[in-house]
Structure formats: structure tokens, C-alpha cells
Amino acid sequence: MKRFLPLIIFAVMVVFLAIGLKLNPRDIPSPLIDRAVPQFTLPLLNDSDSLFSPDDLRGQVWMLNVWASWCVACRAEHPVLNRMVNQNKDIVLIGMNYKDQQSAADAWLKRFGNPYRHTFVDRDGRVGIDWGVYGVPESFIVDKKGVIRYKHTGPVDDAAVNGRLLPLIKKLSEEKI
Amino acid sequence: MRTLLFLLFMLISISLQAGVDIREFSDPAMTKRYTTLINELRCLVCQNQNLADSNSELAQDLRRQVFEMLGSGKTDGEITDFMVQRYGDFVLYRPPFKATTLFLWAGPFVLLFIAVIVLLRFIRARASQIPLVLSDEDRRKVQDLLKEEGKN
Numbered sequence: 001m002k003r004f005l006p007l008i009i010f011a012v013m014v015v016f017l018a019i020g021l022k023l024n025p026r027d028i029p030s031p032l033i034d035r036a037v038p039q040f041t042l043p044l045l046n047d048s049d050s051l052f053s054p055d056d057l058r059g060q061v062w063m064l065n066v067w068a069s070w071c072v073a074c075r076a077e078h079p080v081l082n083r084m085v086n087q088n089k090d091i092v093l094i095g096m097n098y099k100d101q102q103s104a105a106d107a108w109l110k111r112f113g114n115p116y117r118h119t120f121v122d123r124d125g126r127v128g129i130d131w132g133v134y135g136v137p138e139s140f141i142v143d144k145k146g147v148i149r150y151k152h153t154g155p156v157d158d159a160a161v162n163g164r165l166l167p168l169i170k171k172l173s174e175e176k177i
Numbered sequence: 178m179r180t181l182l183f184l185l186f187m188l189i190s191i192s193l194q195a196g197v198d199i200r201e202f203s204d205p206a207m208t209k210r211y212t213t214l215i216n217e218l219r220c221l222v223c224q225n226q227n228l229a230d231s232n233s234e235l236a237q238d239l240r241r242q243v244f245e246m247l248g249s250g251k252t253d254g255e256i257t258d259f260m261v262q263r264y265g266d267f268v269l270y271r272p273p274f275k276a277t278t279l280f281l282w283a284g285p286f287v288l289l290f291i292a293v294i295v296l297l298r299f300i301r302a303r304a305s306q307i308p309l310v311l312s313d314e315d316r317r318k319v320q321d322l323l324k325e326e327g328k329n
Contacts, residue, residue, distance in 0.1 A: 025224060031265040099234060125238045132263040134221035134235055 030132055030151040037146050038130035045097050045105055045119040052094070052120035054146060061172045062092035063165070064140040065116070066128065068100040069108040071136045077155035078112045084161050085115040091169060095119035098128050098136055141165065143172045200244050207247055214243050214253060217270050218260055227270060 037054040044050045065081060067074040085093055095116035097105045102121070109119070122128050131140065134153075141150040150168055152160060202208045212229070218239065220231035228236050228243070239260070246256045260268045272278050311319070 028221065028267045029265060031262060125234070126242075129238060129242060129263060132265075134264065 026135060026153060028134075028153070030148075030153075032132050032140075032148045033151060035148055037142055037148055038127065040127045040130065042120040042122055042127060045095070045102070045109075045121050048121070052118055054142070057092065057094070057142070058146050059144050059177060060092055061144055061169055062094055062142050063169065064094050064096060064131075064142065066096045066098050066131070066133050066136050066138045068098045068136050069104040070100065071098075073155045074137045075112070077137050077157075078115075080156055080158055080161060081115045082113045083158070084166070088166065092117055096128070096131075096133075097121045098133065099123065099125045139165070141168055141172065144175060144177050200240070202247070210253060211244060211247055214247075214256060215240055218243070218257070219268050219270050221264055221268065 039054065041051045041053045044052055065077075067077075081093065085091055093116050095118070097119050099122065105119075105121075109116075125133075131138075137155050139152040139156055140148050143149050149172060150164070152165070156165065200211065202211065215228040218228045220226045220228055220233060220236040220239070222233040222235045223231050226236070228239050242259075243256055246259065251259075257269065266272050266278070272281065274282050
């Protein structure tokens with residue numbers, strides 16, 4: 001037994017290091033899960049006279065996607081979102097245009113398509129701080145009661161959409177208020 | 178000459194970068210609190226830097242947030258709570274002591290304790306193995322060695 005002790009210690013270390021290697025340091029658990037959405041009112045991108053507030057969507061399941069025209073990963077994510085909304089017309093996808101320029105954001109949506117039902121503008125990143133945004137793109141799923149139920153940091157891909165987002169949206173849509 | 182110029186430009190660039198956002202409070206105690214806070218809060222974009230070191234957009238925004246909250250009379254605790262509510266304990270370079278961080282805080286002491294016990298047992302085991310009195314053979318070997326030493 002004693003002879004194998006170093007081997008056992010080594011094996012335990014290997015297991016721990018292997019787990020450590022698999023963890024993604026960017027995956028920081030959000031403390032906002034299961035908490036009410038932050039309250040704010042911000043102007044819409046296409047119509048700065050209209051205001052958006054999360055209360056407008058109370059009673060509906062919706063998805064928030066934080067994006068910016070300067071964000072390279074958002075470009076990779078955009079076709080995925082377009083596809084998702086095209087194939088599921090009843091999904092309420094809201095965009096948060098984060099720390100961006102009006103003209104650049106407009107041009108971006110024109111060029112790559114607009115999957116968002118509404119996009120509101122967070123020019124100086126203050127509402128972004130309330131949502132705990134640290135790495136654009138980020139996506140959140142909010143339930144009918146206005147509680148954040150899921151957060152995806154980084155670009156969503158088809159696997160994430162079909163494996164996690166759509167099933168969760170479906171499940172939450174069946175919940176009664 | 179070229180090297181000298183290069184070094185000179187390097188120095189200039191460093192001082193320019195450091196001057197990006199300097200925030201002044203009229204009260205030096207506030208400045209000190211501000212500095213302490215931004216040194217203890219982690220930048221989430223460049224994870225091995227604190228807010229004071231990082232020049233990322235998010236770090237700039239969070240520095241502004243800390244500055245404004247201090248200006249509006251918030252306590253240090255209120256400011257760190259604000260950050261933890263949004264970004265989790267991860268934003269703190271000094272994580273709080275609670276059930277999920279128990280291993281983090283107590284782990285090193287537990288390991289030290291185990292190491293000391295192992296060391297003590299090792300020393301004791303060795304002490305009991307080595308005879309304190311030299312056998313006749315050992316004595317002869319020692320004398321041989323000493324003699325050789327003397328010759329050299």
C-alpha cells in the first residue's frame with residue numbers, strides 16, 4: 001500500500017488537473033440567474049423617441065441578446081440568431097445594442113439582417129453593468145414573471161440553440177403565471 | 178542612439194497610457210478608498226488584472242461606476258455588494274469566507290497540518306531506526322576515513 005502512495009497522489013492530481021483543463025475560465029456563473037430583470041428604460045435603435053422597458057414584456061418569455069457592431073464574435077453568432085428566429089417565428093428576441101455608434105449599428109443590421117423584435121440602445125454601458133455584461137455577445141432568457149432563468153456568455157451556436165435555448169424557451173412558455 | 182530614442186518613446190507611451198483616466202477627489206481619504214476599491218475588484222475581461230490595471234472598456238466603465246458611487250456617498254461595502262450582485266464573487270480578488278469557498282480558505286492550512294504530521298512521523302521513524310552508538314565496524318570505518326584525510 002505504502003509503495004503505491006506516490007502513484008495514488010499522482011493519479012488524484014492528474015484527475016484534478018484534467019478537470020481544471022476542461023473548465024472554461026470565461027464561464028463565470030451569473031448571480032442574476034433566478035433574479036428579477038434589472039429595471040431600466042432605454043430608447044429603441046430604430047426610433048429613439050420610443051422607449052423599451054422589460055415590463056413591456058411581462059407575461060411573455062423572451063430572450064435578450066447583447067450585441068455590438070464592433071464585436072467580432074457577434075458576427076459569427078448573427079446567422080445563428082437569424083436562423084433561430086426564422087424557424088421559430090414566435091420567439092421574442094430583443095437586442096441590446098451595447099456601447100455602439102448609431103450609424104454603425106444601423107448599417108450592421110442592414111447588412112446582416114435583423115432578427116430582433118426590438119433593439120434598445122445602451123450607449124454608455126450602464127444598463128450592461130446591471131445585467132452583469134462582461135463579454136459581448138451574451139444572451140439571457142427571461143420567463144413570464146420577469147425572472148432571468150438562463151445566461152449564455154459568448155456566441156450561441158446551433159448546438160446551444162437546439163440543445164438548450166429552444167427547449168428552455170418551450171418549457172418556460174408552458175409555465176403558468 | 179536608436180536604442181536611446183526607442184527607450185525614450187517607450188517611456189512616453191507609458192506615461193500617456195497612465196494618464197488616460199485620472200480621477201480626482203477633493204478629499205484625499207476618498208482618493209485612497211477609490212484606489213483601494215479598484216485594486217480589489219477584478220476586471221472580468223482580462224481576468225488576471227484588477228480594475229486599476231486594466232484598460233479594457235468594461236474596466237473603464239466599472240471605474241466610472243465606483244467613482245460615481247463614492248461621490249454619491251456610498252460606503253465601500255455598498256459598492257462591493259453592488260458589484261457582487263451583478264458579477265458574482267468572482268469580481269472580488271478576496272473572496273468571502275462561506276460554504277462554497279471553505280476549501281479555498283481552509284485548504285492550505287489543512288495541507289500544512291497534514292504535512293507537519295507526516296514530517297513529524299518521518300523524523301520519529303528515522304530517529305528510532307538509527308542506532309545512537311557506533312558499532313565496532315562503523316568505528317573502524319570512521320578511523321580509516323580520518324586517516325586518509327590526514328594523509329591528504
